[in-house]
Amino acid sequence: MLLLLLGYDAINWFDGRFSLPTPGMLAAPCEFIDVVVTERAAVTGDQSAVAITFAAPDGSPLPAWSAGAHIDVTLPSGTVRQYSLCGDPTDQSSYRxxxxxxxDGRGGSAEVHSALTVGTEFQVARPRNAFPLAVGGYNQTTSAVRLIAGGIGVTPILPMLDMLDRTATPWSMIYCGRTRDSLAFLSELARFGDRVTIHEDATYGPASAEELLGDLTVSSAVYTCGPPPMIDALRAALVDRPDVEFHYERFSLAPVVDGREFDLRFASSGEVVRVAADQTALSAILGARPDATYSCQQGFCRSCAVRVLDGAPEHRSTALSPGELDAGYFLPCVSRSEGCLTIDM
Incomplete structure (x- = not known):
């Protein structure tokens, strides 16, 4: 799954350890790992989705991860994309x-399908998790978990199922897609029996929020990943349920919320560009500097980070470290300002 915007009504924190970028340089993860493709397999009946399994070339253990985590993948062309891990978190011999x-995408998925063949070497960053499954801890009060997946949004959900079983947490799942042939990992889900409901939109129409949520008891938790209309419908349905935790990950960009116009000034040239109220600062930058670096566009990968030389940014992401914030870094894909920002470009 290509990972884009993440959001939570129950706040989730992650530990992102990155090197502080030098002035004028873009923020980047501190360590990438060499890996090699060991297995490749179609995981949908219509062949539209492929699972890629990879390991360290020398067979050494890969860094540990937990259900809901994702990795930054550097493809052979140098393109960086974010994908959820969907293998077994207890197996450090490989990732999937x-x-x-x-x-009609930006080319990342096409390159995965064409270039990541068995034997191909590439690099990935250490896993990060901004969509963790918060169950099984001390004084845990979650009574049951409802999992809701839309299409390829099943990828971060899949590793959660065994974890829920290991912690003896009651759970149920609904998995929605256009047709059965478009749904991934159905053979792996079959072992969970009637705890997993398959919903085909082509046969039954899009599932309502009520169908998606099922019967939620007090202290239930909902974990969902899918397209924005599904996420928005669930949010609306749960607005009067403060007794239910709502955790979500979406794979499409969310609209700008409560945006106001502001200006960006490029320090190198003095050029000023206007950021519209419903536009991201990154979009405005790309209009003037189409070669600017970016990837996820959701405030997580940090590849678009620029340094603010003057002005007060309104940060709308928690991905930057305190040191990076002190150094003036800003993520234009999600963050904004109420006044002009002079940036180091």
């Missing part, structure tokens, strides 16, 4: 991702 081919 699954990617659906998006015909």
């Amino acid at each position: 991702i699954a990617v659906r081919l998006i015909q």
